[in-house]
Amino acid sequence: DSGVTQTPKHLITATGQRVTLRCSPRSGDLSVYWYQQSLDQGLQFLIQYYNGEERAKGNILERFSAQQFPDLHSELNLSSLELGDSALYFCASSVGGAALSYEQYFGPGTRLTVT
Amino acid sequence: GQQLNQSPQSMFIQEGEDVSMNCTSSSIFNTWLWYKQDPGEGPVLLIALYKAGELTSNGRLTAQFGITRKDSFLNISASIPSDVGIYFCAGPNFGNEKLTFGTGTRLTIIP
Numbered sequence: 001d002s003g004v005t006q007t008p009k010h011l012i013t014a015t016g017q018r019v020t021l022r023c024s025p026r027s028g029d030l031s032v033y034w035y036q037q038s039l040d041q042g043l044q045f046l047i048q049y050y051n052g053e054e055r056a057k058g059n060i061l062e063r064f065s066a067q068q069f070p071d072l073h074s075e076l077n078l079s080s081l082e083l084g085d086s087a088l089y090f091c092a093s094s095v096g097g098a099a100l101s102y103e104q105y106f107g108p109g110t111r112l113t114v115t
Numbered sequence: 116g117q118q119l120n121q122s123p124q125s126m127f128i129q130e131g132e133d134v135s136m137n138c139t140s141s142s143i144f145n146t147w148l149w150y151k152q153d154p155g156e157g158p159v160l161l162i163a164l165y166k167a168g169e170l171t172s173n174g175r176l177t178a179q180f181g182i183t184r185k186d187s188f189l190n191i192s193a194s195i196p197s198d199v200g201i202y203f204c205a206g207p208n209f210g211n212e213k214l215t216f217g218t219g220t221r222l223t224i225i226p
Contacts, residue, residue, distance in 0.1 A: 002157065031212060043158070043203070043216040056213045090157050094212065102146045102207045104214060106157035 003027065004107035006091050012113045018079040021110045023091030025072055031055070031096030032074040033104060034066055037088040049074055050096045081114045088112075119204055119217035127223045134191040136220040138204030147187040148205040148214070149178050158203060162189070191222075199224050 003026035013019055025032050034046040045058035049068035060066075063081075068074045078085060088111050092104040121138045128134060138147070146165055150158035162173050164180035164187060171178055179188045187204055204217040 002159070004157075033212075033214075042218055045213055045215075048211075048213060056211050058213065088155070092157075096212065102148060102212060102214065103160060103163050104148075104212075105160060106150075108157050109155070111155070 002105040002107065004091060004093050004105055006089075006107035006110050008110060009108065010111050010113075012115065013081060014115055015081055015083060017081050017114075018077065019081065019112065021076040021078070021089055021091075021112075023074045023076070023093075023107055025074070025091075025093030026105055029093035029095055029105075030072065031094045031101075032068055032072070033092040033094070034060075034074070034076050035090040035092065035106075037090060037109075039087075041087075043090065046076070055096075078112070083114050086112055086114045119206065119215055121202075121204060121217040121220050123220060124218070125221040125223065127225050128194055130194060130196060130224050130226075132194050134194055134198070134222060135188065136190075136202060137186060137188045138217045139186045140206065141185070142209075143184040144187075144206035145184070146207055147178070147180050149176075149187070149189050150203045150205060150216075152201045152203065152219075154200070161202075194222075194224060196224055198222060 005024045030051045035043045046060040048056040066076045088109045090109045092106045095101040149161045152158040162178040169180040175192045177190045201219045205214045
């Protein structure tokens with residue numbers, strides 16, 4: 001158990017809909033990262049938040065957005081869903097900060113299926 | 116951007132065999148991380164390397180940070196069934212904490 005929690009575990013929804021994925025980082029971690037993993041694909045970095053502020057952005061679609069709340073949990077919002085958005089979405093956390101901690105710990109993921 | 120290529124792409128071995136895999140980059144990395152992912156689960160951090168030439172072990176796993184800083188190696192000794200999964204290398208992009216992940220090596224143990 002990495003200490004990172006994600007909900008829900010599974011999500012099935014229709015095209016055009018909007019969903020919210022939730023992540024709670026390990027205790028003490030200030031950085032949260034979101035990744036997308038499509039079938040048999042590698043992990044694609046989406047976005048990073050550090051202590052409530054956006055720190056880095058990857059190949060995140062404009063239909064997707066994220067935020068990190070004062071209690072450090074994070075939410076990833078996916079809207080106008082398309083079939084191609086079906087994937088595993090992972091959240092990871094790290095200590096973050098000036099020390100540039102690279103060791104990220106991953107949650108169990110949310111499997112999104114768009115029908 | 117930076118790319119990490121892993122080889123082999125897949126391995127089929129018998130229980131008890133030793134395993135070697137590597138990860139190469141087109142640019143220099145200052146940190147290498149190795150993760151293992153079981154089907155449908157999140158990646159689990161196995162080993163972190165911070166210094167060129169460094170050799171670090173975690174049980175039956177040993178990883179090395181290549182001297183050129185453009186590659187890293189992971190060895191698994193005396194493989195067991197729970198070693199099955201996909202192994203990813205990863206490294207941070209220059210100047211920030213964003214990780215680039217390798218293409219992965221899928222390990223299968225033949226009964």
